[in-house]
Amino acid sequence: MQRKQFCYARKNFLAFRGILFALVVTSASVRIVNAGSVDPAAAIQLAIFDVDATPPLGSQMAYNTAVRHADLSLRSRGIVVLGAGDPIVMAAVDWIGIGNAAHTAFRDALAGAAGTSPARVAVHALHQHDAPQADFTAERLLADMDIHSYKRFQGDFAREVIRRTATALQEGLAKAVPLTHVGFGRGRVQGVASNRRLIGDNGRIRGWRASATRDEALRAEPEGIIDPFVATLVLWSENTPAAVLSCYATHPMSYYRTGVPGPDFPGIARLLRTQDVPSALHLHFTGAGGNVAAGKYNDGSPENRVTLALRLAAGMRAAYEAAHVGRRPLLPEDIGWHSEPVRLNVRPELDRMSLEEGIRAHADRGTMNAADALAWMERSAAGTPIDITCLRIGDVRMLHMPGELFVEYQLAAQNMRPDLHVMMAAYGDYGPGYIGTAESYAQGGYEVDIRSSFVGPQAEETLTTAMRRLLEQAP
Numbered sequence: 001m002q003r004k005q006f007c008y009a010r011k012n013f014l015a016f017r018g019i020l021f022a023l024v025v026t027s028a029s030v031r032i033v034n035a036g037s038v039d040p041a042a043a044i045q046l047a048i049f050d051v052d053a054t055p056p057l058g059s060q061m062a063y064n065t066a067v068r069h070a071d072l073s074l075r076s077r078g079i080v081v082l083g084a085g086d087p088i089v090m091a092a093v094d095w096i097g098i099g100n101a102a103h104t105a106f107r108d109a110l111a112g113a114a115g116t117s118p119a120r121v122a123v124h125a126l127h128q129h130d131a132p133q134a135d136f137t138a139e140r141l142l143a144d145m146d147i148h149s150y151k152r153f154q155g156d157f158a159r160e161v162i163r164r165t166a167t168a169l170q171e172g173l174a175k176a177v178p179l180t181h182v183g184f185g186r187g188r189v190q191g192v193a194s195n196r197r198l199i200g201d202n203g204r205i206r207g208w209r210a211s212a213t214r215d216e217a218l219r220a221e222p223e224g225i226i227d228p229f230v231a232t233l234v235l236w237s238e239n240t241p242a243a244v245l246s247c248y249a250t251h252p253m254s255y256y257r258t259g260v261p262g263p264d265f266p267g268i269a270r271l272l273r274t275q276d277v278p279s280a281l282h283l284h285f286t287g288a289g290g291n292v293a294a295g296k297y298n299d300g301s302p303e304n305r306v307t308l309a310l311r312l313a314a315g316m317r318a319a320y321e322a323a324h325v326g327r328r329p330l331l332p333e334d335i336g337w338h339s340e341p342v343r344l345n346v347r348p349e350l351d352r353m354s355l356e357e358g359i360r361a362h363a364d365r366g367t368m369n370a371a372d373a374l375a376w377m378e379r380s381a382a383g384t385p386i387d388i389t390c391l392r393i394g395d396v397r398m399l400h401m402p403g404e405l406f407v408e409y410q411l412a413a414q415n416m417r418p419d420l421h422v423m424m425a426a427y428g429d430y431g432p433g434y435i436g437t438a439e440s441y442a443q444g445g446y447e448v449d450i451r452s453s454f455v456g457p458q459a460e461e462t463l464t465t466a467m468r469r470l471l472e473q474a475p
Contacts (some may be wrong), residue, residue: 044083060151084335097430100137134158185322189315194296195224212300232319249287268309285425290404
């Protein structure tokens, strides 16, 4: 057994060494071309922030109690764009989800620290599963019911991370640098993403691939509908890369339920890119990956985590290089931010009394159950909308979306504006759970089950209308 573990460790070390060498060589071969200059006094500015978001030992994560810490920590990090109207804030957190009142509290805190409106703040989780979940609405409802066994909703740690993130943001403003250039690129990611839902000739789901799939017949099925590209936005301060924003649509897990908090393969890929471009904050977002996972290429073996990370890092590297080619000066008028508040109706089959009975009768099984659904019902009854937002930066549009969104939304957004570079971050407000296409609800399957999706088919029209309005904003 020890020899086998040694072989795995040596194999992974050699793989890391190879990719790092390739990254260094590639990085050295890229020339920074002066694509023009911008007067720093007139330029917009960029601030960054980054704090540890790893839960303490003994705390409850989405599925398991944290029993030990690993080499890689969870992060809460982001950027602030200054000088293009009120400040714009974008943050990404290595948690499974931030929903309802917790999402509102996070945005409010960052807005206060930046001196801007919450409507100009986007907060996303990356959706790793060996990580915490935050939902202050669920926490309050459970307290009102005198239920204390749902420990994943105990929000003290989440509030502490929100406070520390806001403090780091405020401190980062004093260190803001001129934001002078921008570039966009896409890189194909080979052998990572595959659609989870296999649909039969009768229009119903006939098979399902999880993030880790051991069934060889399911892994042999085609990739299905995915977005095979990682999209990357690079922000420069003169000739120095200051921030790299990337989006890739897939569930970000190789294996989980370990009790060890960790950022999984996207976190490893992000680390590799940080070593290649150390001057920049690397801000990764999970795209519309609600029905996409690594199941075709992953049987859950621990060594596959490194394999998937190397493949994603290679796509990130290609996207970064493409951004160099298109590097161009940036002016304040090139940047804009728009917001569309939407109401996503509660799924009509959900019944408050039945949900409360289920909570009292059953122990917490982890993310997506009666308590999550009840919190969404409460939030919807209060009339609190969800803000769909869009960053405009030159000919790039970055949409910020809620929930576990199906990849079809991401592809639809790109088709709405083929003249622009459209990228998407999902897993914003986690309250709605999964959000399928209208067609998918009739197909059946886990993602559109009443226990997983708290909205219905009508969500498609609401979201696509908001997306179209945001993408059509002038200029």
